[in-house]
Amino acid sequence: MIDNQSGYILRPVNPSFIYISLFIALLINFLPWGNHAWVPDWLIVCIVFWNIHQHRFVGVITAFVFGLIMDIHSGALLGVHAFSYSLVAYIAIAWHHRITALPVTTQTLNVFPIFALVSIFPVIVLWALNEQIYWWGLTSLIQAAIEALLWPLASYLLLLPQRRPIDVDPHRPL
Amino acid sequence: MQYSAPPLFKQGISALAKLIACIVISLALMIIDFQIKSLDFIRSQVNVVLRPFEQLMLLPSSMISGGGDYLTSRTTLEKENIALKLRQAELSLLANQSALLAVENQHLRNLLDLQKIVGFKTVPVEVLFNPPNPLSQRVVVNRGQNQGLKLGSPIANEMGILGQVVRLYDNSAEVSLLEDRDFAIPVLVARNGLRAAVVGNGRNQLLQLRYLPVASDLEVGDILLTSGVDGIYPPGFAVAVISKIERNLDQNSSNVFCSPIAEINRHLQALALIYDPEIDAKPASAMNAPAQTGGRRQTRPKGQP
Numbered sequence: 001m002i003d004n005q006s007g008y009i010l011r012p013v014n015p016s017f018i019y020i021s022l023f024i025a026l027l028i029n030f031l032p033w034g035n036h037a038w039v040p041d042w043l044i045v046c047i048v049f050w051n052i053h054q055h056r057f058v059g060v061i062t063a064f065v066f067g068l069i070m071d072i073h074s075g076a077l078l079g080v081h082a083f084s085y086s087l088v089a090y091i092a093i094a095w096h097h098r099i100t101a102l103p104v105t106t107q108t109l110n111v112f113p114i115f116a117l118v119s120i121f122p123v124i125v126l127w128a129l130n131e132q133i134y135w136w137g138l139t140s141l142i143q144a145a146i147e148a149l150l151w152p153l154a155s156y157l158l159l160l161p162q163r164r165p166i167d168v169d170p171h172r173p174l
Numbered sequence: 175m176q177y178s179a180p181p182l183f184k185q186g187i188s189a190l191a192k193l194i195a196c197i198v199i200s201l202a203l204m205i206i207d208f209q210i211k212s213l214d215f216i217r218s219q220v221n222v223v224l225r226p227f228e229q230l231m232l233l234p235s236s237m238i239s240g241g242g243d244y245l246t247s248r249t250t251l252e253k254e255n256i257a258l259k260l261r262q263a264e265l266s267l268l269a270n271q272s273a274l275l276a277v278e279n280q281h282l283r284n285l286l287d288l289q290k291i292v293g294f295k296t297v298p299v300e301v302l303f304n305p306p307n308p309l310s311q312r313v314v315v316n317r318g319q320n321q322g323l324k325l326g327s328p329i330a331n332e333m334g335i336l337g338q339v340v341r342l343y344d345n346s347a348e349v350s351l352l353e354d355r356d357f358a359i360p361v362l363v364a365r366n367g368l369r370a371a372v373v374g375n376g377r378n379q380l381l382q383l384r385y386l387p388v389a390s391d392l393e394v395g396d397i398l399l400t401s402g403v404d405g406i407y408p409p410g411f412a413v414a415v416i417s418k419i420e421r422n423l424d425q426n427s428s429n430v431f432c433s434p435i436a437e438i439n440r441h442l443q444a445l446a447l448i449y450d451p452e453i454d455a456k457p458a459s460a461m462n463a464p465a466q467t468g469g470r471r472q473t474r475p476k477g478q479p
């Protein structure tokens with residue numbers, strides 16, 4: 001794969017690194033952050049990232065399973081996260097050509113609606129099941145914005161093992 | 175077809191097909207969980223696997239706070255000890271007196287043939303974490319069914335009521351806090367005994383006092399206690415204090431906002447109250463049974479003269 005930011009060819013990805021990074025993101029979500037509107041969902045950043053960059057290894061099913069785990073962890077209605085995670089994973093796969101070609105800052109703007117969908121989704125489900133809109137639930141757009149701001153960090157950290165050293169040996173330019 | 179696609183282009187099931195399958199499954203799960211609420215066995219099974227990881231991720235924060243505790247100086251500990259001893263002396267004095275009062279009260283109630291006041295047991299619980307959820311405000315505590323907690327058990331600390339157990343697992347439980355959007359608790363105003371209900375409004379929002387007429391005698395600063403009419407909360411526990419009253423005479427309604435007395439999301443230690451008034455409720459005796467003859471007209475059973 002070509003890194004569109006630096007123009008270098010990336011090393012092939014190590015599938016175990018993908019799964020370990022997803023698991024670590026899940027563990028970071030388990031940290032006792034408290035229930036605040038600004039706490040980012042680290043796992044969805046990681047899932048969307050890998051769905052955009054390596055959708056051969058991580059797809060809709062992985063997102064669904066992690067969504068179920070998050071449902072049970074957060075005590076939400078079973079299936080809320082599973083639905084939104086798998087939907088978002090599909091959107092990420094569908095958009096991956098477009099998003100990877102953009103510079104990272106523009107990518108941030110492109111992934112924001114994806115994160116916003118996940119953050120707002122519980123409110124939408126409540127509206128569909130109870131026919132009442134819980135307006136305060138929309139404060140979780142702050143969460144989506146913070147996740148979008150984490151995107152450059154995620155693309156730096158998660159592509160790190162695939163980057164080649166920049167200093168090229170002058171005797172062997174290729 | 176004679177020629178199938180070369181293996182280079184074989185990518186398995188398309189993402190769209192997977193998406194449709196996942197969406198159908200999660201929709202089914204949501205509807206079943208919402209309508210029948212019968213999926214708790216899945217939760218408890220998965221929780222057995224998840225709890226160790228969640229406990230593991232609690233270690234960093236508990237190490238930070240524990241390290242702080244370890245490094246508190248000897249003088250502060252001594253000061254704290256003296257203060258606690260004083261407090262304990264005061265409380266034990268009060269406890270002696272209240273035991274006397276309780277005996278007297280029970281005796282008087284016996285004389286008047288009123289229902290007995292039911293005692294309750296307490297189980298100390300520790301709050302593990304506060305899971306992220308924009309719609310609700312819950313905490314997970316480290317005691318469950320095996321330690322005697324029941325669905326609906328109130329959780330309180332020394333200040334007042336914190337919440338109620340809404341989901342029960344073997345060794346842990348989910349507690350819905352007062353702020354939770356679906357939370358309601360029957361209260362009475364300590365100053366004049368008006369009965370009403372306090373309803374939660376979502377995370378970090380004030381609670382609301384409902385079901386009172388606009389002309390009710392309420393003031394900012396009134397303390398609301400549990401009334402005990404529901405048989406879930408023992409009577410007399412502090413719940414909230416009225417912080418804002420918006421009277422709207424045109425619509426004959428008033429918005430009464432109150433804030434919880436116990437700092438519901440600050441403390442790690444709490445008590446679960448095991449309280450079941452029906453266990454001790456006696457069947458109606460000859461003395462307090464409703465009168466069979468005379469006085470009020472009674473509805474006849476169908477088909478009888």
